[in-house]
Amino acid sequence: MKPVAFDYYRPTSVEEVHALLASHGGGGKILAGGQSLVPLLNMRLARPAAIIDINRVAALEYLHANGDGLVLGALTRQQSLLENRAVAERYPLLVEAVRYIGHRxxxxxxxxxxxLAHADPAAELPVTMVALDAEITASSARGARAIPAREFFLDTLTTALEPDELLASVRLPALSPGTGWSFLEVSRRHGDFALVAVAALVTRDEAGVCTDARLVLGGVGPVPQVVEVRDLLIGQQPTPDAIAAAADVAGAVIEPASDVHATAEYRRHVARVLARRALTTAVERAGGRR
Amino acid sequence: MAEKHAITVTVNGRLYRAEVEPRRTLADFLREDLNLVGTHLGCEHGVCGNCTVLVDGKSTRSCLMFAVQADGREVLTVEGLAPNGDLHPLQRAFWEHHALQCGFCTPAMLLTAYEYLTTRPDAGTDEEIREAISGVLCRCTGYQNIVTAIRAAAKQMAPSP
Structure with missing residues (x-):
């Protein structure tokens, strides 16, 4: 349980990070919090030639208001999301999701x-960022580009980042007024990876009519699964029947895998139940009935 | 072999200078280089939480941090809770409430509780205490008395009215 030897770099600026990534041509691995990477190193499942530790790049650790939205620097600690007023007021979905992440x-x-860069299919933040329609900024010595969260996750542990790119920040657009939220998850033990995770956002106008609905599932496929439920919910009062129909779609479109933690059949069942509960809570929290 | 790095780390209030290979975990540095063997290693991949120490006051799995990353930082291990041999109120409460059986998870439980009580001096609800210690596995499954001890310690540590 000891990593193989690696070269260690501790840059203090984003420019240095870019230069190190470029000079190592894919052999350099970014070390941020280390909570996913270091287990892989310890078990020698990952054997990078060089580790680029970004923990001293102060310019990557920030949380800025952006109009009614928010921009999170890559090095924003998950715990800090639970202790920030702007996050609590603007993105309660994010707070609910982060509470499920591991332990303190x-x-x-x-x-x-x-x-996000690790892209574990059962992790909470990828699901949440897709639900929030976040935009990820990747930067390198060649420049910066924005990637919608929906297009960022390509496969299990695989993202749209190029080998020389750093995930620099995440921009969260403002949510429409009257948007209700819910994040739910089932795991074997508190803090474990999700067997199934569900993020739901529902927007209602003053009359209670649904004007937008988003449902994203985690743990049921290689990447966060967007379930298209708008046709079933938009333009009407989101009744229990309509919600149940939307949840059935979630159960039907996913193709979960069986593993030692749960069978595919069980995951499909849990997905349907959690989707119904999350949509119900989001509907209750949404604009119309306040 | 990768180049060694010179580091300066404060552990339990004492300054240490050392040269470490980058792959040396903070846990191994504490145990093998500083001989502070109160930090216990269970799984070495971030599941059991038994290697928990505080780094700059934050609970940290020392198997998931390299010693080189602790350069310039302050580390508190279980040895630092009772620097002169006088038990910390948490340690006394663990003793009095039979909150340790084999004792393997105790250092991590103590430091986890220490951080928790700095943020929740009133100890909160039992559910909150249970969630707070959920990142440390006790193979003896003696969680009930640990919860009781943390609550008792909070009372002892509260400033008298």
Missing amino acids: QIRNWGTVGGS
């Missing part, structure tokens, strides 16, 4: 950028 010891160091 993990959230103290685990970062927003690290979780």
Whole structure:
């Protein structure tokens, strides 16, 4: 349980990070909170030639208001999301999701950028960022580009980042007024990876009519699964029947895998139940009935 | 072999200078280089939480941090809770409430509780205490008395009215 030897770099600026990534041509691995990478190193499942430790790049650790939205630096610690007023007021969905991430010891160091770049299919933040329609900024010595969260996750542990790119920040657009939220998860033990995770956002106008609905599932496929439920919910009062129909779609479209933790059949069942509960809570919290 | 790095780390209030290979975990540095063997290693991949120490006051799995990353930081291990041999109120409460059986998870439980009580001096609800210690596995499954001890310690540590 000891890593293989590696070269260690501790840059203090984003420019240095870019230069190190470029000079190592894919052999350099970014170390942020280390809560996913270091287990892989310890078990020698990952054997990078060089580790680029970004923990001293102060320019990556920030949480800025952006109009009614928010921009999170890659090095934003997960625990800090639970202690920030702007996050609590603007993105309660994010707070609910982060509470499911591991334990305090993990959230103290685990970062927003690290979780997204690692792209574990059962992790909470990828699901949440897709639901929030976030935009990820990747930067390198060649420049910066924005990638919608929906297009960022390509496969298990695989993202749209190029080998020389750093996940620099995440931009969260403002949510429409009257948007209700819910994040639910089932795991074997508190803090474990999700067997199934569900993020739901529902927007209602003053009359209670649904004007937008988003449902994203985690743990049921290689990447966060967007379930298209707008046709079933938009333009009407989101009744229990309509919600149940939307949840059935979630159960039907996913193709979960069986593993030692749960069978595919069980995951499908849990997905349907959690989707119904999350949509119900989001509907209750949404604008119309306040 | 990768180049060694010179580091300066404060552990339990004492300054240490050392040269470490980058792959040396903070846990191994504490145990093998500083001989502070109160930090216990269970799984070495961030599941059991038994290697928990505080780094700059934050609970940290010392198997998931390299010693080189602790350069310039302050580390508190279980040895630092009772620097002169006088038990910390948490340690006394663990003793009095039979909150340790084999004792393997005790250092991590103590430091986890220490951080928790700095943020929740009133100890909160039992559910909150249970969630707070959920990152440390006790193979003896003696959680009930640990919860009781943390609550008792909070009372002892509260400033008298």
